[in-house]
Amino acid sequence: MTEVTAQRAEPILEVAGLRRTYGDAPGMLARMLRQPARRVRAVDGVDLRLRPGETMALVGESGCGKSTVARCVAGLESPSAGTVRYSGETMERIARRALPARKDVQMVFQDPYSSLNPRWPVGRSIAEPMQVLGLETGRDAAQARVAELLSQVGLAPEDAEKFPHQFSGGQRQRVAIARALSTRPKVIICDEPTSALDVSVQAQILNMMKDLQEEYGLAYLFITHDLGVVDHMADRVAIMYLGRIVEIGSREAIFARPRHPYTRMLMDAVPRLDEVTAGAPPLGELPDPANPPSGCAFRTRCPWAIAACAETVPPLEEVDGRRAACLRSGEVA
């Protein structure tokens, strides 16, 4: 499917012009030291469309705004501007009026403890979202559903009585996935769900997530810095740099012929991408997000940069079956 066709298909999730700025007002310490506010445009005009049953990977170095997109899309944070729609319904309306669409989106975090209460038996945490939304209120029905969910993620019904610390890291992530599945969502936002796990456990969880996707027609917005994971999971890929998407298209197109210099450099750095994320800079230092370069924010690290790159922010334009935001995208491949 070309990027043009993908854009035409009916989306389950549609993000338009999403912006999230932090630090509009200076904090107390900054005020005492008479420092100006440190204003960061963490997300600066992101558009995304996710179709039912599809996996879109959102990729980029630490600090480029991936988690902020995830939190805004999951309704955990309000955007400064732009809209998030599920099946055409805005997230604002969904959150305010507890519309049924609220059950359609769930989130899985890197750290399962973010969604599991350490003092609750996991069965209670798994049942919580469906009970909050009034889906399975009777005790027996809720228990039966928890047992069903545990077996869907490869655990035993008796595991409902255990506490989070009694599981291994991989099992704990299975529990977090069972909790996310409890409301029968259509979309799951996954923020680095396997990056804290050993490689072999990682593969098991990813394969299970693929099976669950197939069985329930789930769409995943999959946030990761790991291109191996992207290759394994994604139908489409969006590459983010300092708050903006710089390239978006099918996994095949992007892996075969990256058209943005940043995508290309990420791919060249593949074996060391964990170092990129850990801050070691095979690509050079990321500029200060509070003070990004004019024009194309990547130009200060870009071997293809020319004077014109400092003038304007290049728009995402169709090139070679995907969209890329680079004045020289035609020459990059």
Ligand SMILES: Nc1ncnc2c1ncn2[C@@H]1O[C@H](COP(=O)(O)OP(=O)(O)OP(=O)(O)O)[C@@H](O)[C@H]1O
């Ligand atoms: N609550 C906050 N207050 C102030 N700045 C924030 C806040 N959350 C994020 N930021 C800033 O917004 C930018 C994007 O952060 P974000 O966590 O979304 O990036 P990321 O790509 O998900 O990185 P990571 O992989 O490290 O989580 C960063 O410059 C970060 O410092």
